[in-house]
Amino acid sequence: MFTHDCPSCGRRELIFNDQVTALENHLDGFLITFTCWCGATGTHLEERIVPAA
Numbered sequence: 626m627f628t629h630d631c632p633s634c635g636r637r638e639l640i641f642n643d644q645v646t647a648l649e650n651h652l653d654g655f656l657i658t659f660t661c662w663c664g665a666t667g668t669h670l671e672e673r674i675v676p677a678a
Contacts, residue, residue: 627657633665640669 630637640659646666647658654672661667 627669627671629659629661629667629669631661631663631665631667633661634663636663638662640667 626639626641628637629640638661640661644659644661645657646660647656649656649658651670654670657669657671659667659669
């Protein structure tokens with residue numbers, strides 16, 4: 626789960642796993658597509674964590 630500042634409803638919402646509609650692997654991390662509580666579609670890039678050497 627993660628938080629999202631929705632431009633459609635103007636609220637900061639907590640997004641849960643069951644709201645996720647797509648997950649894509651990218652070089653920078655995972656692009657998550659989800660549906661906000663208000664019904665708007667949003668995206669979130671969850672960046673990869675690279676361990677320090």
